[in-house]
Amino acid sequence: MRGEPLHLINTSRIEVWPGGLLRARSNRDARVLARARHVLRRKRDGRFLAADLAEGLMPLVPRLGHEAGLDEALDAIEVHAPHRRPGIERIRELPLDALETRLDALGLDQRYGERTGLALVGEPDWLALAGLDRFRRPLWLIEPAARAWSHLQAGARRQGIVLEAISGYRSHDYQLGIFERKLARGQGVDEILAVNAAPGYSEHHSGRALDIGTPGEPAAEESFEATPAFEWLGRHAAQYGFTMSYPRDNPHGIVHEPWHWCWHAAGGAAAPTPGS
Incomplete structure (x- = not known):
């Protein structure tokens, strides 16, 4: 593997995928995912929850703010930003x-x-x-x-x-x-x-x-x-x-x-x- 590999950020309820790896069933979601820096995906059932875009977080489900584990996932994105990502000894x-x-x-x-x-x-x-x-x-x-x-x-x-x-x-x-x-x-x-x-x-x-x-x-x-x-x-x-x-x-x-x-x-x- 050359250069910086893509990473999956893992939290207790939500996975944060790098943009460009997940496919959506609807054309609307596909267009959003194509622009996403990250995609938040519920671990329990694989449902796409939100796309992290340059202009902000775009919900892909109703009542995103009530989603269990959302704050944990958003905090993890900040912790694992490329300039702050912990070394392998801190996994x-x-x-x-x-x-x-x-x-x-x-x-x-x-x-x-x-x-x-x-x-x-x-x-x-x-x-x-x-x-x-x-x-x-x-x-x-x-x-x-x-x-x-x-x-x-x-x-x-x-x-x-x-x-x-x-x-x-x-x-x-x-x-x-x-x-x-x-x-x-x-x-x-x-x-x-x-x-x-x-x-x-x-x-x-x-x-x-x-x-x-x-x-x-x-x-x-x-x-x-x-x-x-x-x-x-x-x-x-x-x-x-x-x-x-x-x-x-x-x-x-x-x-x-x-x-x-x-x-x-x-x-x-x-x-x-x-x-x-």
């Missing part, structure tokens, strides 16, 4: 209080973490654009992980290996939405947990993890293990700070995921610090 985790309340409502308490050995994962307060994934969606990772992914891809390419990102950062709201929709269809919590990680316990929430694929292979399938791309990762990924999180017979009881890799900072220097 912070958002508080977990709201997540824990929603997990309790779903019947997912601390026993899940005790049983699996997994800890709740906080979301970082800002992420860098790490390119696009296989499906042409923006790929978000914390900035040092984004740089490491770029170097990893380039290193593989020099040896004739093409690596694709399948997905990167996912919010708590995204994973909670999966659970809530399946519960609404009549599935039980245990049934859902057989195929989906509990919200809040996925490495994807950290902005450090991504699912990796290669052209011609289906996404997130065990067959990836038989590819030259996986063989290359097994020999070289650690040099770039990436490790495979869920090998066979891992202690967390998670199915073997040869596609899931996570970046770890040397000595933890760039690890997000807990929010207040």
Whole structure:
């Protein structure tokens, strides 16, 4: 990645996207988004809330002033202005209080973490654009992980290996939405947990993890293990700070995921610090 990467500013209820990355369904909103410096997007349902324009904030929903989390998002824009943006050592985790309340409502308490050995994962307060994934969606990772992914891809390419990102950062709201929709269809919590990680316990929430694929292979399938791309990762990924999180017979009881890799900072220097 050359120059200053674009950033996603993350708050507890609202994501602040850089202008030019989001598409609108209506022509009116499309024209507004095309001029926006930032777009405020509700995390719970993806609704566009407002566009930050040169002439001021333009609401995209009625009663914007009553939107929960609006002041927090506007303050975050000021904090993360290019001339004031904190360094990577100041990436912070958002508080977990709201997540824990929603997990309790779903019947997912601390026993899940005790049983699996997994800890709740906080979301970082800002992420860098790490390119696009296989499906042409923006790929978000914390900035040092984004740089490491770029170097990893380039290193593989020099040896004739093409690596694709399948997905990167996912919010708590995204994973909670999966659970809530399946519960609404009549599935039980245990049934859902057989195929989906509990919200809040996925490495994807950290902005450090991504699912990796290669052209011609289906996404997130065990067959990836038989590819030259996986063989290359097994020999070289650690040099770039990436490790495979869920090998066979891992202690967390998670199915073997040869596609899931996570970046770890040397000595933890760039690890997000807990929010207040």
